Amino acid sequence: MAPHIQDMPPEGGYQKIIFERIPAKSYFGGYAMIAGYLGITAGACYLFYLNKRKVTREEIEARSAKIAIHPLLLAERDREFLKQLRRNRDEEEKLMANVDGWEVGTYKGEPIYKTIPKDKFIDPMYNEYYAHSSYWDWAKRAHLKFWT
Amino acid sequence: MSLIPFFRNPITDLTGSLVSRQHFEKCGEFEMRMLQCLEAYGMDRGKQKCADLIEDFNECQTKWKQVLRVDAMRIERNRQVNQGERSKDQMYAEAPTQDSF
Numbered sequence: 001m002a003p004h005i006q007d008m009p010p011e012g013g014y015q016k017i018i019f020e021r022i023p024a025k026s027y028f029g030g031y032a033m034i035a036g037y038l039g040i041t042a043g044a045c046y047l048f049y050l051n052k053r054k055v056t057r058e059e060i061e062a063r064s065a066k067i068a069i070h071p072l073l074l075a076e077r078d079r080e081f082l083k084q085l086r087r088n089r090d091e092e093e094k095l096m097a098n099v100d101g102w103e104v105g106t107y108k109g110e111p112i113y114k115t116i117p118k119d120k121f122i123d124p125m126y127n128e129y130y131a132h133s134s135y136w137d138w139a140k141r142a143h144l145k146f147w148t
Numbered sequence: 149m150s151l152i153p154f155f156r157n158p159i160t161d162l163t164g165s166l167v168s169r170q171h172f173e174k175c176g177e178f179e180m181r182m183l184q185c186l187e188a189y190g191m192d193r194g195k196q197k198c199a200d201l202i203e204d205f206n207e208c209q210t211k212w213k214q215v216l217r218v219d220a221m222r223i224e225r226n227r228q229v230n231q232g233e234r235s236k237d238q239m240y241a242e243a244p245t246q247d248s249f
Contacts, residue, residue, distance in 0.1 A: 077247060077248055080244075080245055080247075080248040081248045081249065084244040084245075084248055087241070087244075091241045092221065095221060095224060095225060095228075096220075096221065096224060099220075099224055102220075106217075107213045107216050107217045107220070108220070110213070112207060112213045112214060112217075113204045113207060113208070114200040114203060114204055115181070115200050115201055115204050116204070123174070124214065125211050125214050125215075126249060127214075127215065127218050128214050128217065128218050129244065129249055130243070130244065130249075131217075131218045131221050131222070132221070132225075132240060132241040133240050133241060133242070133243035133244065134239070134240040134243070137240075137243030137244075138243075140243075140246065141243075141244075141246050141249065144246060
């Protein structure tokens with residue numbers, strides 16, 4: 001049986017236990033902190049001003065471009081609208097060629113409006129504009145336009 | 149038959165003008181021409197004399213002839229496909245571009 005060995009403290013005793021409060025090292029006082037805050041805020045405000053000026057300028061430029069191009073887009077839309085009316089007319093002519101008594105642009109030979117001049121433009125309704133396309137094309141556009 | 153020439157009082161005079169197409173609407177011109185014609189001929193003769201104008205105004209409001217036209221074209225298209233005059237691939241024309249209406 002081995003002899004008992006008692007654990008003893010190291011030579012010279014244990015280290016001192018530190019229990020006093022050790023305050024963190026302070027770099028700035030209160031006044032310096034407030035001054036720094038104000039200084040940094042002033043610098044940031046200047047940077048914000050520069051940025052804001054740039055953003056505003058770019059917004060104005062984009063808006064000007066949009067306004068400049070708007071008549072062009074409208075004109076393109078109207079042009080495409082009129083071209084599509086012509087395509088519809090040709091398609092109707094081809095489709096109803098064998099139907100007796102059918103005249104293009106009328107309902108069985110009966111004009112849509114009787115009292116307006118012949119060359120006056122008649123605004124077609126949506127269904128008539130899409131009369132020659134499939135239901136899915138019709139629905140796509142109808143939902144795009146009327147539901148959103 | 150309209151009620152107005154036979155039954156008239158200040159309330160009908162006040163409210164008769166409230167509902168109209170004259171507020172920058174599409175059918176305003178048709179309505180104005182029809183009413184001027186009816187005013188000139190009166191109720192009974194106006195019905196015969198202004199028949200076309202009345203019909204045009206009704207068409208402008210209801211688009212009934214345009215609807216019938218679309219229906220007739222759809223029926224004819226379906227008939228052609230059913231009887232084999234038109235192939236199923238070519239049943240419909242190409243759709244208009246979406247932003248054109």
